[in-house]
Amino acid sequence: MPRMQRPLILLAVTVALLLAWSPPAMAKRTVPRGFYGVMWDRAATDAPEAEQEAQWSLMARSGVESVRTVFNWARAQPEPGVTDYSYTDRVVGLAASHNIQLLPVVRDAPEWAKRNVFQAGSPPKNTSDYTVFLTALIARYGPAGSYWAEHPELPKTPVRTWQIWNEPHLNLWWNTDGRSPNAWAREYAHLLKSSKVAIDAADPGATIVLAGLADYAWQHLARLDKFSINRYYDVVAINLFTSRPGNVMRGVRLVRRAMRHGGAQRKPIWLTESTWPAGKGRVSRPAVAWQRHWYTTDQGMADRVRGVYSLAAKVRRRLRIGRVVWYTWSSAYADNDLFDYSGLVRFSGGEYEPRPALAAYTASARRHQGCAKSSLGVCR
Secondary structure (H helix, E strand, O other), X not given: OXXXXXXXXXXXHHHHHHHHOOOOOOOOOOOOOOOEEEEOOHHHHHOOHHHHXXXXXXXXXXXXXXXXXXXXXXXXXXXXXXXXXXXHHHHHHHHHHOOOEEEEEEEOOOHHHEOOOOOOOXXXXXXXXXXXXXXXXXXXXXXXXXXXXXXOOOOOOOOOEEEEOEOOOOOOOOOOOOOOOOHHHHHHHHHXXXXXXXXXXXXXXXXXXXOEEEOOHHHHXXXXXXXXXXXXXXXXXXXXXXXXXXXXXXXXXXXXXXXXXXXXXXXXXXXXXXXXXXXOOOOOOOOOHHHHHHOOOHHHHHHHHHHXXXXXXHHHHHHOEEEEEEOOOEEOOOOOOHHHHOOOEEEXXXXXXXXXXXXXXXXXXXXXXXXXXXXXXXEO
């Protein structure tokens, strides 16, 4: 059998099974559109176009209504003044074709724009270089974007939500070596404020999402609030990794408390990365205590998918939770990186295999969205 046919046949079987399942009665919708999200990253983003199209069709049928993905500045602009839109064009087109909202995370300074060219994760030297790139993205994908004029065959669904960087409190994404460990807060606040000005000029109705804050997210937010950032974003984003879904909600409450102190009490919170990887029995026992409590089995992962969405839907009005993004849609289940065991679908060697958590995600989405979805992302 040709290599390309095997994953597509596997997907066809999966789709048939999903379509065969139907709840006895559909309830009314209980969550806002986009509430059910996934991350689109890792090797699947470089798969052949037919395989990517099949995956996005499966996403739509599974109830995915929003996708968070990285718009990698370094990849798009390896040289100043030269922009490669090939990746971003592809993912914007896939999202539009399947009625899925897109949340781009704009991050990763190219070598020419880094503060320190010898540091991995170095922030940009000049915020203006970053905001020029942001403006170019809006000119391509925003309400008056050139992309939509070039693709009249697609439903016009402008990108109007932008996330400014990710986890700047981690050296991995915002290196502060040689400076104060907390230098990131002042520097990121400056980037955020400059981004707000640029986005408002290019698309005044756009939504600005704060960088995802992980670990002790409420403390990081309090540190950022020292620089009066509350007028420069619309949504707080948090990436909380802990043992149980209930603990995630406790973290949301702590973030909500920090938001009140910072004057942003009415703004929504999005969980932009939420996951429990099915790494037990597949990876070495983690040396770090919190990871030993966090990672789980295939069944545990499926249970936690149900749990986190159920809890978030239950408290979403009180805590103003607008979106929960599962990390991630697909991963290889292949190495000792725990996050590599978090995919709802296993993708390795060009082959896709839905994991038990995908069925849990689909059932949860159908229950709270009030219907089963087609590959176009509409109720059937």
